[in-house]
Amino acid sequence: MKKHLLLLLFINQVAQAQIEYQSGSLPSALKENAHAVVRRHETTFTVKSVGEATQRIHTVVTILDERGDDQAKKVVGYDKLSKVTSLEGTLYDADGKLIKKLKKGDIDDNSTYTDYNLFDDQRIKVASFPKQPSYPYTVDFLVETTERNLMFYPTWIPQNEEHLAVEQAMFTIIMPPGLALRYKEMNIPTPVALTSLADGGKTYVWKVADRPAVEFEPLSPPAREQLPIVYTAPIDFDVQDYKGHLTTWKELGQFYHTLNTGRDRIPEELRQRVLELTKNEKSTLGKVQKVYKYVQDQTRYISIQLGIGGWQTIEADKVAASKYGDCKALTNYTQALLKAIGVTAYPALVRAGDSEPDLLVDFPSFQFNHVILCVPDKRDTLFLECTDGHSPAGYVGDFTGNRHVLLIQPDGGQLIKTPAYHSANNLQQRRIAITLTEQGDATADVRTRYTGLQQDDYASVLHRLSHDDQRTWLLKRIRIPAFELNTFTYQEQSGDVPVVIETLGLTVRRLATASGTRLFLPLNLMSALSQATPQLQPRRAAIELGANYNYEDSDTITYQIPKGYAPEYTIPPVEIDSKFGRYTAQLTVNGDRMTYVRQITMHGGRFLPAAYSDWVDFRKKVAKADRAQMVFVKLN
The missing domain is CATH 3.10.620.30 (C8orf32 fold)
Incomplete structure (x- = not known):
């Protein structure tokens, strides 16, 4: 009778395992908007002492399409303070049938040495399966390591990217008698289950299940504020005889x-x-x-x-x-x-x-x-x-x-x-002199002063690229439909906030469109903003406008108009005020010279989800103003 019960238990376990590898058993809700589904994610971190621990990570992932193929690769880092004791991988087809088990020779062992890592004792083991001819398929990885750098305890992120669903995941930490664990839970639906062990140790267990795939909304806060995460840390630890106490x-x-x-x-x-x-x-x-x-x-x-x-x-x-x-x-x-x-x-x-x-x-x-x-x-x-x-x-x-x-x-x-850089520190001050021909072609002399965060890319290019590579970089960066870059220079200016001066000599083909006796001239040559992406569904996450949204741009463009042309109409000044920033643009015409002045000041920060429609509206108005054009008529 006992043997019969054991046999039934074994058969049940085998059947359950087979279901785990069958893609047909996946709930439809988990496949929605997902490229892969984590069927099982089990991490067990067992602390042996203040200076040693073991970790076992078992993951089973069903890959639904080509964009989920990165889940078929497992990279495990190690160094002198850690050791990979086991790395196994198994591949199954859509029906749960075994295709391949990785052999020792299938697993690469590489140094992380690069041209900027002169000395590096870190290495990685890489286990991966080749691209499969059909989807879905399932991979099963088992990783076991020994850790002797207990300054660090694991951070558990079972759902660590977009378009990845999770069927079930569990995180277990086993602490020995006399050692305590610190932890911080974020977006965990059920708090930790704590169990005292017979020897005086403790077991901590976290679980998540049936989490559909997520897609981060535009300008949303960091992933850690939206995904389930458990941070853990020691109180007492020992690394190569250096003892630490951390609270x-x-x-x-x-x-x-x-x-x-x-x-x-x-x-x-x-x-x-x-x-x-x-x-x-x-x-x-x-x-x-x-x-x-x-x-x-x-x-x-x-x-x-x-x-x-x-x-x-x-x-x-x-x-x-x-x-x-x-x-x-x-x-x-x-x-x-x-x-x-x-x-x-x-x-x-x-x-x-x-x-x-x-x-x-x-x-x-x-x-x-x-x-x-x-x-x-x-x-x-x-x-x-x-x-x-x-x-x-x-x-x-x-x-x-x-x-x-x-x-x-x-x-x-x-x-x-550390210091924060505000709009007044991050300037783009641009002056452009344009001479326009009757055919609509133009020459443009451009001088731009970049400061603070806005000069970072230019300073990097100035110091790291050759003159020819700078030119290639610049050609990709200038957003003008048809132009030739005749000359360019960069110059740095010293100060508490760094400055880079850029000068360009451009020839622009068909800047203005000639039609009969008229010339249609777009006013904003180089700084037009695009619209923001609208959202059809109600916004869930806050709006996060980071440091790169703290800036101030000003453009002063002087146009020399061909002789014998006059403006067909005038354009009134534009002012757009919003919690996100302020935009102004105005145009003055004096004979055959016209001056266009555009300024925008942006304010970074965090805003409530409901403000996203205001953000879209603000960017729409700015984009429309940046598309403004002047029409000139040839006089008899």
């Missing part, structure tokens, strides 16, 4: 300071050199600018993924000898040079990236991917991007600007904010 930002800063203390020694010859370099500077700002320029001129950035999980810096004297370093090393080196001349500076950990969301300030943990240097000053706090070879001291752009950073001081960490 506050202060404690995280203490650990980082301990990890990197004593690595700021520089050769005496170098100390004397920076003293000589700055001896005539009376202000802290002047001294910092001299040292920062010296670092920019004498060193270069190379990514180095070594040390305690990549978090311990190379010593300053080694950077002095080699003339290169990663963000940690160059920041530490610059700090050491400033220390030599009596200027106090501190590293600041940051989550860098122009599209990265700010830190979760209420969840102290290692959320950072970059380091910059902070110089406190009585008048103002100065931030230095030590990997940047050309920006002025104090400018951080949108790569590290307008976000919280963790200032690392000897007594611990403190959250502070």
